[in-house]
Amino acid sequence: MPEPGASPFWWERDQLHYDKGHLRFAGEKVQAIARRFGTPTFVYSASRIRENLARIREALETIGRPYRLHYAMKANRFAPILTLMANEKLCGIDACAPEEVMHAMGCGFKESDISYTATAVSNSDLDTLVRFKKLHINCDAVSTLRRLGQRDPGRDIGLRINPAMGVGYGENELLHYSGNATTKFGIYREQFDEALETAAKHRLSITTLHLHTGCGYLGKQLPVWEQILTEAKTFADRIPGLKTINLGGGLGVPHTSRDTPLDLKAWAAVIKNVFGDSGLTIEIEPGDYIAKDAGLLILTANTVETRQTTRYIGVDGGFNLAVEPAFYHLPFEPVAVRLRPGAPCPVTVAGNINEALDIFAENIWLPPIQEEDALALINAGAYASSMSSNHCMRGKFREVLLF
Numbered sequence: 003m004p005e006p007g008a009s010p011f012w013w014e015r016d017q018l019h020y021d022k023g024h025l026r027f028a029g030e031k032v033q034a035i036a037r038r039f040g041t042p043t044f045v046y047s048a049s050r051i052r053e054n055l056a057r058i059r060e061a062l063e064t065i066g067r068p069y070r071l072h073y074a075m076k077a078n079r080f081a082p083i084l085t086l087m088a089n090e091k092l093c094g095i096d097a098c099a100p101e102e103v104m105h106a107m108g109c110g111f112k113e114s115d116i117s118y119t120a121t122a123v124s125n126s127d128l129d130t131l132v133r134f135k136k137l138h139i140n141c142d143a144v145s146t147l148r149r150l151g152q153r154d155p156g157r158d159i160g161l162r163i164n165p166a167m168g169v170g171y172g173e174n175e176l177l178h179y180s181g182n183a184t185t186k187f188g189i190y191r192e193q194f195d196e197a198l199e200t201a202a203k204h205r206l207s208i209t210t211l212h213l214h215t216g217c218g219y220l221g222k223q224l225p226v227w228e229q230i231l232t233e234a235k236t237f238a239d240r241i242p243g244l245k246t247i248n249l250g251g252g253l254g255v256p257h258t259s260r261d262t263p264l265d266l267k268a269w270a271a272v273i274k275n276v277f278g279d280s281g282l283t284i285e286i287e288p289g290d291y292i293a294k295d296a297g298l299l300i301l302t303a304n305t306v307e308t309r310q311t312t313r314y315i316g317v318d319g320g321f322n323l324a325v326e327p328a329f330y331h332l333p334f335e336p337v338a339v340r341l342r343p344g345a346p347c348p349v350t351v352a353g354n355i356n357e358a359l360d361i362f363a364e365n366i367w368l369p370p371i372q373e374e375d376a377l378a379l380i381n382a383g384a385y386a387s388s389m390s391s392n393h394c395m396r397g398k399f400r401e402v403l404l405f
């Protein structure tokens with residue numbers, strides 16, 4: 003239950019709140035954006051992106067080590083967002099495909115601002131990547147090391163390890179990139195010697211150790227995260243001349259009223275505890291934390307109808323535009339763009355794709371919604387537009403960045 007006098011909407015904040023019954027985002031009425039651009043439309047807030055980056059930077063400062071902050075552009079590659087980041091020198095980039103590298107450079111990032119970490123890297127990927135001499139490449143397999151070494155011996159590189167432990171949103175193992183089950187990401191301890199030998203054979207200098215073990219962790223997961231970093235340190239200690247530890251991304255944002263925002267001071271204290279005396283530069287590459295709560299997906303309710311005992315709201319976008327609820331079972335919160343008078347009631351918000359899993363939220367309490375009302379999905383700034391597909395030929399949407 004919210005405190006007396008507190009907002010009944012857990013997600014309300016300075017730049018996302020109701021004003022006289024109308025949802026406002028980044029200073030604009032969401033209803034007006036829906037009218038101007040139509041729906042489906044993704045709307046992003048430049049000021050929220052800046053704030054999120056500034057908050058991380060402030061926390062990194064407390065570690066007392068040099069640091070680099072890269073944005074995982076797989077989260078959202080909308081060119082105006084990347085251009086803003088490059089122009090204002092807010093961060094570097096984490097890229098995971100040659101096309102991402104070139105897109106980031108097209109938006110104003112320099113080669114030397116980009117760190118590359120990918121999986122299942124092909125020879126043709128490597129042929130493209132080695133043309134970028136100042137691009138930093140982290141190898142996540144012995145095979146990649148060998149083939150990169152054959153093409154570009156003597157290069158400075160990074161090794162992505164798999165510490166066989168993972169962390170993510172709550173207990174959701176779908177968001178773990180390493181853990182009890184074997185995963186495709188990174189070099190395990192059993193292969194580490196082989197990796198070091200392969201690098202040495204091709205005179206590749208390992209300057210970075212990299213790990214990314216999952217997505218969406220919050221404060222409750224920090225003890226596990228600390229164990230993961232402690233394990234990573236044992237790998238780092240075996241690489242003479244190591245300069246940087248890249249701790250990946252994974253920092254989460256609240257998805258429900260039960261989630262507490264990640265305390266970045268506590269997060270930074272964990273890093274300081276494990277790597278404060280290491281002499282290493284700390285590098286991180288979050289995507290979600292920077293972009294997720296900086297975006298809404300605005301949709302229109304087109305079908306409001308009760309089936310048996312369930313009140314359905316059908317909307318003009320589907321899981322193909324925001325896949326996380328369907329793929330990862332991440333809770334997603336649709337909110338009313340206009341607060342109509344009347345008691346809230348439980349509804350199920352369903353998309354317009356002919357697939358049973360195309361449900362955004364089940365049994366969620368919303369104020370009265372009528373056909374043609376706009377709805378906004380919050381936390382749609384990351385892994386939504388960038389993962390969209392044209393399934394059922396319903397892949398069209400607009401994107402707008404508000405300054």
Ligand SMILES: Cc1ncc(COP(=O)(O)O)c(C=O)c1O
Nearest residue numbers: 074214217251252253288289290
């Ligand atoms: C290697 C790597 N770095 C960073 C990220 C960004 O993760 P997040 O958006 O959870 O911060 C990912 C996400 O998949 C990743 O695979």
